[in-house]
Amino acid sequence: MNFRLDSFVCIDLETTGLDFDYDKIIEIGAVKYVKGEKTGEFSQLINPGVSLTPDIVQLTGISNNDIVDAPSIDEVIPRFEQFIDETSLLVGHNVNFDVSFIKRHLTDKYSAIIGGTVADTAALARLVWPGQKSYSLFNLSEFIGIKEPPTHRALKDAEVTAELYLNEIKTLAHLPKNVQNIAAGLIFGMQMKGTVFASLENIARHHPKTTSYSYDYGDNVFGSGEIKHSAEYTEIHPDIIIEYFETALRRSIAEYEERPQQIEMANQVAGAFNRSEIFLAEAPTGVGKSLAYLIPAVVWAVTNGESVIISTGTKNLQDQLFNKDIPQVAEALGLDFKAVLLKGRANYLCLFKYYELLNEAISSFGPEERHALLSLATWAETTKTGDISECTGFSISRWRYLWARASCDGNFCLGKSCNYYKRCFLFKIKNEAAGAHIKVINHHLLFADYSTRGDLLATSGHAIIDEAHNLEKIAASYLGPEITFSQFLTLFNQIFTVRPVETGFLALAKMRALTIDREEAKFINNIISKVQRKLMAARGDSNEFFEKLAAAVVSGTNEETRTREISYTDITRFVPQVIIDKFDNSLKNLETSLIDLSESIDEMDSLKDKLELSIRARALSQDLRDCRMAYEFLTAADSKDYVYWIEMARKTDAKIISAPLEICKILDSGFYDRLKTLILCSATLSIAGDFSYYKQRLGLNLNSANRTFEKALDSPFDLKRNIGFYSAGFLPNPNAADFDKESAEVIYDLFNAVKVKGMILFTAYKNIISVVDLIGGRLLNSGFELFVQDGSQSPARLLSRFRNSTSGILFGADSFWEGVDLPGDELQLLVIVKLPFAVPDKPWIKANLDRIDSRGGISFMEFSLPEAVIRFRQGFGRLIRKKTDSGCVVVLDPRLSGKEYGRYFTKSVSPALFTAANRDELTTAVKRFFEISKQI
Helix, strand or coil: CCCCCCCCEEEEECCCCCCCCCCCCCEEEEEEEECCCEEEEEEECCCCCCCCCCCHHHHCCHHHHHCCCCCCCCHHHHHHHHHHCCCCCCECHHHHHHHHHHHHHHHHHHHHHCCCEEEHHHHHHHHHHHCCCCHHHHHHHHHCCCCCCCCCCCHHHHHHHHHHHHHHHHHHCCCHHHHHHHHHHHHHHHHHHHHHHHHHHHHHHHHCCCCCCCCCCCEEECCCCCCCCCCCCCCCHHHHHHHHHCCCCCCHHHCCCCHHHHHHHHHHHHHHHCCCCCCCEEEECCCCCHHHHHHHHHHHHHHHCCEEEECCCCCCCCCHHHHHHHHHHHHHHHCCCCEEEEECCEECCCCHHHHHHHHHHHCCCCCHHHHHHHHHHHHHCCCCEEEECCCCCCCCCCCHHHHHHHHHHHHHHCCCCCCCCCHHHHHHHHHHHHHEEEEEEEEHHHHHHHHHHHHHHHHHHHHEEHHHHHHHHHHHHHCCCEEHHHHHHHHHHHHHHCCCCEEEHHHHHHHHHCCCCCHHHHHHHHHHHHHHHHHHHHHHHHHHHHHHHHHHHHHHHCCCCCCCCEEEEHHHHHHHHHHHHHHHHHHHHHHHHHHHHHHHHCCCCCCHHHHHHHHHHHHHHHHHHHHHHHHHHHHCCCCCCCEEEEEEEEEEEEEEEEECCCHHHHHHHHHHHHHEEEEEEEECCCCEEHHHHHHHHHCCCCCHHHHHHEEECCCCCCHHHEEEEEHHHHHHHCCCCCCCHHHHHHHHHHHHCCCCCCCCCCCCCCHHHHHHHHHHHHHHHCCCCEEEEECCCCCHHHHHHCCCCCCCEEEEHHHHCCCCCHHHHCCCCCEEEECCCCCCCCHHHHHHHHHHHCCCCHHHHHHHHHHHHHHHHHHHCCCCCHHHHHHEECCCCCCHHHHHHHHHCCCCCCCEEEEEECCHHHHHHHHHHHHHHHHC
């Protein structure tokens, strides 16, 4: 086969939408290259037989008039087939999209060509240029210096993609040989590996290396100081803290600004360390809470030879602490200390499993899976940490089962007998953490360690929990077992599967058995066959159980809901007991057969690498046991201290979840008593300065009450002057049928009047869609860009696009209520549509409400209201992020000013509330605020 990587056809399509079963092609563009030189191009508009929507017209610049006289797809395809004739390689950016659309229109011959040897420039970019923030065609073309960017017209985008591809293969041709070898197999599979490798060598000869690209992923270890244990404790004197803030920070940080609130918090934290106490610190935006707790923590750890855990809830804060704050503190204080960034084992790459997976992928995986693994190839050879979060090109959410095959998750580990032990990322960070003064972790690892009685808390004794306002919910989500169908499927596939060749542990064991005596091989193969039979039974029983469960849940829920959640106390409502027991027994039988296999392997002295095989069999058995124990707990559902529910994210994928109800008792009896010092901090822990609700929910009013104290720090910002706070008291009740319509008109009037960037916070996705349907077109016509959280893209991607807009309005729910930082002109108008009362039929929330009511309490006042106030404060806090920020918060929910309980919300924020009597008064007041603020 005369195959060359630099001879190809590059294709791009414009379509009426993203669904290839429903949407239509409206333009085909393609360019042909032979030996790196362009030899032809193809461009054709197509009449899809339907009208183009305004968003497609805006995106592509193609109007309905442009296509009205264009030929149909059936008329165009013969000419396109003639253009791609004899092509051995098809190239495109996210090319599977283009292939899915056009393949159905081609004759069998050309359909085979299109579906055969395909190169995806997005996947290749993730290989050759790791660490990019975005792998869109626009960003990549800008990165490599293409002067004319893509335009969402097919021919132009095909030309840009072809130029991008040529850059990629030239870069790949000069990467290390081991990376080239991996890539050669992953791009087109085993049959083409040698041919691709040879083509890369040819490209390297004809195109000398002109530029180099390298990316530093960073490290998860900072500093080299070792803990020096002290016989006696030395207290931190307040004068030391003041000196560090007033002198050391000012000297080393150019932009440092002294804040009394920050120094006050730091001294309170130091006092908690001195007295072994629990301190609740409410630190509003601008206080600088991370330095306020980090400096006394470092001083205490170094002075007294102890380590301190700092746990965060978001990656952004984790990165800020480790990559910015800790280096700043080290420079300013001049102290020699070590800090580590530590995560759960499922976050780290296992090199043994990874290289084994690569061999399977090259020989038996499909192109999409192989291309996904391309993202790991360069990263795996250059990372210092093995932390998958560094590898921005790999999507764990999409390829979760692939990552499960390559990560350190599970019970399998060869320890020091592993060939990759000296490079092992997990052992490296564990060893470093053992002598670290500061351990930065996330909440998941914190509670995973607690639930398994790990040694993190025990060996540290001091913890700081940032973003602690949701600690009860976080603990509940981590301390209850859960299972999914995909969890079992991934585990079963690790044991054995066919895709199309045999892969997994049993396939490896069979191969190893070929190297031993025939009789011994026959004996071991008989046991392997037994495991396969047990596995087949478990697969069948798993399918039966989850199919029955999914069907029962879907039939009993509302199709309109995004996620279906049904609580239960008796799961036989959905699945007969006989099926439950059958699956349980098949799991037990599979566990036992794997143990038998492990014991038999131990007796085979002539079997190659028998220790590895034996350990793996036992590890898989233990993984199965862990899943089975969770399954038995969830199907029994007999603990009154837990709530159980079934969640359906998709029609066929059921997740069974549990969560403890009285987190307060769990934390009181086994968490707080393991810590000498605990700092809990957030911008929102109290309700108008009262911490009673927070302490009661977390059990800090029980055995730890006598060593718990709190402080609500003042804001360093002039919120009364910088924020206009308004209520649309004239709108109908949020439950009224016309609320969406009336509130949408208010939103339109506000943005049309002030012309600033804004965010609208909703409590339900259906209300987002309703409001956008009502006024979206008019807002677009008024010059605004709309960023809608409709599930089509991740919140992070949506936020990134909004930040880059100069006239954006973000319509968001859930995650946008907190953790979003939009300073200055990025956010000037914040609209809160409804007061954020939690949905009362959510299983965990409903169970808490019912428990309070059953004890004679008033669940609305004891749970629903305080939770909503804290959530409201989080949303309100999105507006002002810096001293110079100003803007308006408008609450459309009339209950804020019309209900007695509204005062709990208004008293929890600083600005005085202005309640408007009608739309004109509200719009005029908000417009006047912006006019005055511009004059100041």
